[in-house]
Amino acid sequence: MTASYGTADAPRIAVRGEARLEVAPEIARIGVTVGARGRDRRAALDDLTRRNAAVLDLVRSYGDAVERLETGFLAITPETSAHGRGERVRTYHGRVHIGAVLRDFTSLGELVTRLADLELTQVDGPWWALRPDSPVHREARQQAVREAVQRAREYAEAVGASLAALVELADIGAESAGPRPPGGGARARSASLASLASAEEAPPLDLEPQRQQVYAQVNARFTMTPPRL
Incomplete structure (x- = not known):
């Protein structure tokens, strides 16, 4: 598509508006992988069922603090012996993944x-984030538009003109796919906590929420009054 550059009576200005906001996260995601083992498949499944129920009951006990709880995958895997003739199953391992x-x-x-204090349990996270419908995204887009208007107005005033009309306003990449701007969207940090099985209850971890960066870009084209050169 060939861009139009206007006329002497109605010159065009093309600018880019950008906004970058840094805000507190709205949600935190954690992943819990529960392990189990048994001499046969049924024993492993029974052990996994018991441990899975314990994790679900623990998470649910936090009530409204938990926005969503869901099971991802479940697996029962045989472990074969490396010695002897043929394949002989020594034990079965079970795993189930839970997201909250x-x-x-x-x-x-x-x-x-x-x-993390539960036996054969691995905790991953937290991953800090904003909700997809967070008003912060709207605020960033509007701020990018205001920045584009202000930039175009400054260009027009530099040549003794003023803005006349908005010709086009588009998200970056709305017309052709391109790379995501560096730093765009919410960033996440993760950590992995192995099981801390001990006789005494471990003290609560002090977790500091990671602030999120929201980035917005727009392209804008305006017409302006004839400049006074």
């Missing part, structure tokens, strides 16, 4: 610590 989204960060450190 929390809205209340005050209880997150305690929950993560209690989960």
